[in-house]
């Protein structure tokens with residue numbers, strides 16, 4: 001029988017080949033896709049997230065683990081859809097207007113996907129109007145914004161206002177190196193996360 005503990009370990013090690021092999025074996029054995037996802041892939045990413053938070057691993061390890069997860073997910077995704085497994089929640093994430101930094105945003109996206117969220121990538125330099133339009137059309141529960149420049153932080157405030165003016169019932173999470181909880185409170189965002197692993201905790205809390 002396919003070993004889900006070994007699958008989880010392959011994600012932690014970022015061992016793509018083993019992750020894909022075990023996922024394929026588990027699918028061929030007709031193991032439930034939800035079980036493969038939760039007990040194999042997500043459990044591995046959760047461990048990486050916890051270690052990242054404690055500075056026991058760093059960005060390269062997280063990226064390698066996320067890549068292994070992505071390869072395995074490509075095999076599993078059609079099975080999850082067919083089985084009607086619902087994502088934990090749906091988020092749309094972008095880097096705010098005027099800002100082209102996307103490494104942190106991509107890391108946050110990977111961790112959210114790893115935790116079982118469906119994530120819509122809005123890209124970089126995203127205007128308040130585009131955030132509103134995409135949040136509406138993709139029916140997300142959480143909108144995430146990233147900013148790396150002090151000069152683009154005001155775009156976050158404008159976007160929060162645009163989302164509220166549009167009457168969208170979404171939760172707003174913000175982050176990025178210059179961003180703080182105090183700033184999130186000031187502009188009326190619902191959540192702030194200092195790093196990608198905490199972003200998962202915050203997104204989960206916002207869905208409650």
Ligand code: B1M
Pocket residue numbers: 059093098099100101102103104105107108143144145146147148149150151173174175176177178192193194195196197199
């Ligand atoms: Co830029 N840059 N950059 N840059 N750049 C910084 C941010 C800077 C601090 C460098 C410096 O001067 N020391 C500085 C900003 C100063 C300031 O505003 N206080 C700066 C500057 C000035 C600029 C330019 C203006 C330079 C110029 O052209 N004169 C220019 C601006 C371009 C623009 O955006 N309009 C610019 C350009 C660039 C590059 C294109 C060359 C490149 C970006 C490439 C890319 O992203 N594809 C770049 C880079 C790489 C950096 C540094 C070196 C690294 C940023 C990074 O990726 N960090 C950075 C200096 C530094 O930090 N050492 C710098 C790693 C990443 C994982 O961390 O994004 O913080 P971070 O994400 C973390 C958390 O913040 C959090 O989780 C992530 C993972 O833990 N997080 C969230 C992030 N988003 C979140 C969202 C959430 C929750 C958590 O919820 C939704």
